[in-house]
Amino acid sequence: MNFVSIDFETANEKRFSPCAIGVVVANEHEVLDEFYSLINPLMGFTSFNTYIHGITEEDVADAPTFPQIWPTLHKYLSENTVVAHNASFDMSVLRQTLDYFNLTYPDMDYLCTANISKRVWPDLINHKLNTLAAHHGIAFEHHHALEDARVAAKILMKAFSTYQADSMDIFLGKCNMTKGRIYEHGYVPPRAKKTAKRKLYF
Template identity: 85%
Template sequence: MNFASIDFETANEKRFSPCAIGVVVANENEILDEFYSLINPLMEFTSFNTYIHGITESDVSDAPTFPQVWPTLYNYLSQNTVVAHNASFDMSVLRQTLDYFNLTYPNMDYLCTANISKRVWPDLINHKLNTLASHHGIRFEHHHALEDARVAAKILMTALAAYQAGSMDFFLEKCQMTKGRIYEHGYVPPRSKPVRRKRKLYF
């Protein structure tokens, strides 16, 4: 049951400005592979984004561009289930950057570990990545693409263990969730079916 966890950092508010990518390949038991690269977005950085992730224009001056990194990323993502925390952001970065550079889309499904954590651990105060990491005793450097991807992978691994799921389909069935999917110039988001709550009886 292999999956790939990803995280992007961007240079500015444009979704097609990735400046770092982290990928972690894992299964229900262990991390199998990791990949990290800075990316030269070929555009300016904003001070706000640099404040968040600490990456500057000088840091990426000799880094590969997204089209140069894409063949490696494509091999990680295509024909795989891909997860990300707040996946709507990372999938938007991926889609808009592929469109911007006119690159081939991967054939991939995706899931959001933020939504999964809401279903598996509904009583947490919130479901931010750092809150979940603290709850599960995971120490990491927030807003570093590889470390964020690694935490998202560990969150899914922990959720699979909590549901004693031997397959992703079984896990999603128990969670009442469906995978999302991206395709050229479009996407279908993951869905969470409403959970029926037991009515309280008053006498």
């Protein structure tokens, strides 16, 4: 059951300012392929964003623009299940950037590894990417797009193993969750179904 993990870094507060993208193709056992690129957002950087990820305007001066790398990204994303940690951010970056450059949306399902981890490991102090990485003994450079995408992929692998699931449908059934979906100028977010509370009898 292959899936694709992604992570964006942005140049500023605008969601249509991606300056780096990391893509990891994996299955329940191993990483199969990786892609990383800086992106020239064709707009300025804020000091706050550069402080977070360390990327500057000089770093991306000769980098491809989003429309230039979109054909490659589209091949990775289209008709696949895509995951991201705090997926609402990354999917918003994807959709707003496609809108900004008037590019065609991919048809793809998506999931959030932050929400999945809340179901699988509910007792952790929080479900941030670095907390989950530390819990599972995964060393990485936080806020590097490829490393973050790789950790999200490994977290999903750990979740598959914890729930002993050998298919995405079985895994989501055990999580009591549904996939989200992105399609041409629209999306449906993934849903976590409410679990029944135990009744106490005295």
